[in-house]
Amino acid sequence: MRAHDSDPTTQEGFIARVADAARLPPSEVDLDARLIEDLGLDSIALLELIASVVAIPLAGEPLFDELAAQRWDETTVRDFWRRYKKRVVVIMDAD
Amino acid sequence: MERFAVPSLIGRHVYLRAVTPQDFGFLHATETSGELGPRWRFRGATPSPEQWSHSTWGNVLAQFLVATTKDNSPVGMVAVHQANFQDGHAQLSAARFKPSDKTPSMMLGLAIFLQYVFGCWDLRKLYMEVPEYNYSQFSSGVGNFFEIEGRLRDHLYSGGRFWDQLTLAIYRDVWVDRGGAIVELETAG
Numbered sequence: 001m002r003a004h005d006s007d008p009t010t011q012e013g014f015i016a017r018v019a020d021a022a023r024l025p026p027s028e029v030d031l032d033a034r035l036i037e038d039l040g041l042d043s044i045a046l047l048e049l050i051a052s053v054v055a056i057p058l059a060g061e062p063l064f065d066e067l068a069a070q071r072w073d074e075t076t077v078r079d080f081w082r083r084y085k086k087r088v089v090v091i092m093d094a095d
Numbered sequence: 096m097e098r099f100a101v102p103s104l105i106g107r108h109v110y111l112r113a114v115t116p117q118d119f120g121f122l123h124a125t126e127t128s129g130e131l132g133p134r135w136r137f138r139g140a141t142p143s144p145e146q147w148s149h150s151t152w153g154n155v156l157a158q159f160l161v162a163t164t165k166d167n168s169p170v171g172m173v174a175v176h177q178a179n180f181q182d183g184h185a186q187l188s189a190a191r192f193k194p195s196d197k198t199p200s201m202m203l204g205l206a207i208f209l210q211y212v213f214g215c216w217d218l219r220k221l222y223m224e225v226p227e228y229n230y231s232q233f234s235s236g237v238g239n240f241f242e243i244e245g246r247l248r249d250h251l252y253s254g255g256r257f258w259d260q261l262t263l264a265i266y267r268d269v270w271v272d273r274g275g276a277i278v279e280l281e282t283a284g
């Protein structure tokens with residue numbers, strides 16, 4: 001599965017997008033890995049990842065607002081997934 | 096008739112504003128001390144206010160501070176200078192005042208600026224001169240947003256060793272194709 005075809009509202013698809021941003025195989029992306037310190041995402045990769053996962057129907061601008069404004073120093077893949085899931089997957093499930 | 100579209104300087108998280116004389120003291124201090132000082136253009140030197148002012152405005156086509164919409168705090172500076180309209184290129188510079196800051200604010204500001212520059216002037220490409228020690232902050236963009244078009248080996252001395260200097264190029268068509276979506280997210284609404 002190519003990362004940009006993956007469905008980020010599933011954990012597998014979300015990890016595929018993180019792996020693509022980090023230029024790693026998905027199998028090497030640990031949920032406890034920190035996006036910047038451990039996976040080595042730089043400022044462009046981080047912004048592309050945020051844009052990639054929010055650019056789906058209903059994810060929308062409020063989520064982009066939250067993600068673009070937060071500090072990412074210690075954020076892990078799990079932290080990001082939980083936040084994303086809480087805001088996006090729940091909205092989509094409600095439809 | 097097509098509508099005249101003004102490139103926006105205002106995003107959801109950051110906006111660009113002109114540098115005014117009231118900013119000079121802050122900018123001079125920021126550029127010559129602390130985290131940014133050795134990394135950016137003066138590379139540890141401390142020019143006088145007059146020299147600093149001359150360097151800051153020499154050959155500048157457009158220059159802005161990037162500030163957050165939340166509290167108006169400045170996060171960085173962007174500029175395009177040494178424009179060559181005959182050949183269609185110019186030099187781009189960008190500095191994050193706190194290089195250790197990990198929010199996407201500065202990149203969003205740079206994206207708005209690139210949209211502005213390519214919207215205002217018919218430039219084909221923008222060059223950035225980047226010391227090797229700053230490159231890791233955004234190296235993932237190579238091949239997607241910019242190309243490395245030059246490398247001067249061991250050109251710069253800093254932190255007790257020599258470093259390469261890279262010349263990066265951002266092409267208009269590549270930026271419009273790949274950067275537009277990010278600008279659209281930031282400036283929507």
